[in-house]
Amino acid sequence: MELHQVRYFLAVASTLNFTRAAEQCNVTQPALTKGVQKLEQELGGQLIYRERQLTQLTDLGKEVLPMLERTLASAEAVRRKAREFQRKEVAPLKIGLAPSISASLVLDPIAEIAKFVPGLHVELRENSAENLVNLLLEGEINAAVVGDVQDMPDRIDGWSLFEERYVALLAPTHQLANRSSIGIDDLHETILLDRDGCDVFPKIKQSFFSEKSAQLGHCSGHDLHLQHMAAAGFGVILAPEHMPCLPTLKIIPLKGDQVSREVRLLAVQGRRYSPALDAFVKVARLRDWSIDVAQRSIPQALAPQVAGASA
Amino acid sequence: MPNRTDKTLAETRSELLTTFTDADWQSYNHLVKWLRDSNVPARALKVGDTAPDFLLPDADGRLHSSDQLRRNGPLVLSFFRGGWCPFCTAELCALQGAKDDFENVGATLAVITPETRHFPRELKQSLGLDLMVLADVDYGVAESYGVLFRVPDETKAHYSGLGFDFGARHGSLEWKLPIPATYVIDRDGQIRSAFVEPDFTIREEPAQILTSLRQAMSMS
Numbered sequence: 211m212e213l214h215q216v217r218y219f220l221a222v223a224s225t226l227n228f229t230r231a232a233e234q235c236n237v238t239q240p241a242l243t244k245g246v247q248k249l250e251q252e253l254g255g256q257l258i259y260r261e262r263q264l265t266q267l268t269d270l271g272k273e274v275l276p277m278l279e280r281t282l283a284s285a286e287a288v289r290r291k292a293r294e295f296q297r298k299e300v301a302p303l304k305i306g307l308a309p310s311i312s313a314s315l316v317l318d319p320i321a322e323i324a325k326f327v328p329g330l331h332v333e334l335r336e337n338s339a340e341n342l343v344n345l346l347l348e349g350e351i352n353a354a355v356v357g358d359v360q361d362m363p364d365r366i367d368g369w370s371l372f373e374e375r376y377v378a379l380l381a382p383t384h385q386l387a388n389r390s391s392i393g394i395d396d397l398h399e400t401i402l403l404d405r406d407g408c409d410v411f412p413k414i415k416q417s418f419f420s421e422k423s424a425q426l427g428h429c430s431g432h433d434l435h436l437q438h439m440a441a442a443g444f445g446v447i448l449a450p451e452h453m454p455c456l457p458t459l460k461i462i463p464l465k466g467d468q469v470s471r472e473v474r475l476l477a478v479q480g481r482r483y484s485p486a487l488d489a490f491v492k493v494a495r496l497r498d499w500s501i502d503v504a505q506r507s508i509p510q511a512l513a514p515q516v517a518g519a520s521a
Numbered sequence: 522m523p524n525r526t527d528k529t530l531a532e533t534r535s536e537l538l539t540t541f542t543d544a545d546w547q548s549y550n551h552l553v554k555w556l557r558d559s560n561v562p563a564r565a566l567k568v569g570d571t572a573p574d575f576l577l578p579d580a581d582g583r584l585h586s587s588d589q590l591r592r593n594g595p596l597v598l599s600f601f602r603g604g605w606c607p608f609c610t611a612e613l614c615a616l617q618g619a620k621d622d623f624e625n626v627g628a629t630l631a632v633i634t635p636e637t638r639h640f641p642r643e644l645k646q647s648l649g650l651d652l653m654v655l656a657d658v659d660y661g662v663a664e665s666y667g668v669l670f671r672v673p674d675e676t677k678a679h680y681s682g683l684g685f686d687f688g689a690r691h692g693s694l695e696w697k698l699p700i701p702a703t704y705v706i707d708r709d710g711q712i713r714s715a716f717v718e719p720d721f722t723i724r725e726e727p728a729q730i731l732t733s734l735r736q737a738m739s740m741s
Contacts, residue, residue: 319582322582322583322584323584325584326576326584326586369637369692370638370692485576488576489576489584491658492576492577492578492584492656492658493578493582493583493584494582495578495637495638495656495658495692496578496579496580496581496582496637496638496641496656496658497578497581497582498581498582498639498642
């Protein structure tokens, strides 16, 4: 099936007149008729009744009409996209974020590069650090922001962006809410809310629960669900300090040797960077990621409360 | 603001050289000879060449394009080695002192470092600079100006011994540095003046840059 055949058929279907359809497609009537006949051969049946005074669609013609309309629209969209790419009107940038990395962290860099990269179109994807590395290698994403990663392949470039501590998020009515800091003994006696697939829990477990198991309460795969549960007094969340949190939660630092992690930017070594990716990597590697600055520079309409800002 | 002094960069250089240890002298002589023998400066862009376009972040992660920087007048672009180099910090302080003079003739000043992360920010804070410090992430601009070289092993060993980890400072496993170089680029992107010196202790005096700027302005 060729696109010009589809276009000829759709012109006949809309005008129900071969002469006007040929004019609309800017071809001779015999050429248009030949094109429609080839399409009919390919689809295995007559699409149009050709009668002297009456041209109308057959049942098959009516059935395939929506499909062929979609085919033409889709093909034209692809061509339009290609033209936009050539004119750099679309600059896709796919960024992977590990589950504990807040999207709010990349908003300011995205706003910055949008000033210089016309047509910037960002897609954010959440996945585990290991899966993000695979997505990078497969070319499904262009960059990833992750916490601690084990066994990084040689083909991945990584840059340290910043280090962040962990804090406790809890309801103002929680029994620990008036503490200035929370120690390991307190944590052993506290119900923790559990995030499915949490990429930081192994480190928390190693630091705080190597001798005594954590008391895990309700769970969810979404941070906001957990925060609502914490605000309702169901338990405590241990979270990286950059994570945005509900204003109804209290943020309390952990006592003693705090658990911290390094947040890293990843991209594939040697792969040619698009202008959007190039700008993103450069801005990310220079940006001041300290919490006050990060919070201040998030576009205001989007600014959440950042965990460490009031700690 | 850094303390303004009446010293020229040549005078500051003489003072700094008196603080060199034997190991410093040995490393310095080796690197300058290596750069001259390797003919690295010959690759640098020259007067009359078209300056390559760039888009670089400043010390705070804000992007600046070369196009934007020379929109209102000529651009003074100075490549330096990093905040760890005393000859570079002396040059930066001298440029800071001359910044108003450059702006009074309608020019924009930007300095370019191979350092990334917090290093450019800390350099600005420690020296009290309000210069536009651009970070040449992954060396692309220095490379396009032909002023980049791979640090020879002997020099690498010397700087490592002094505690300078360029891998951490540049965010790159490759140890590369720019030859200190100062360009005056007109609004059309033509290089009007080029100072490229393989001896990293020698920098263009701000007064000379100002003379080049005035010449460039009179020709345009």
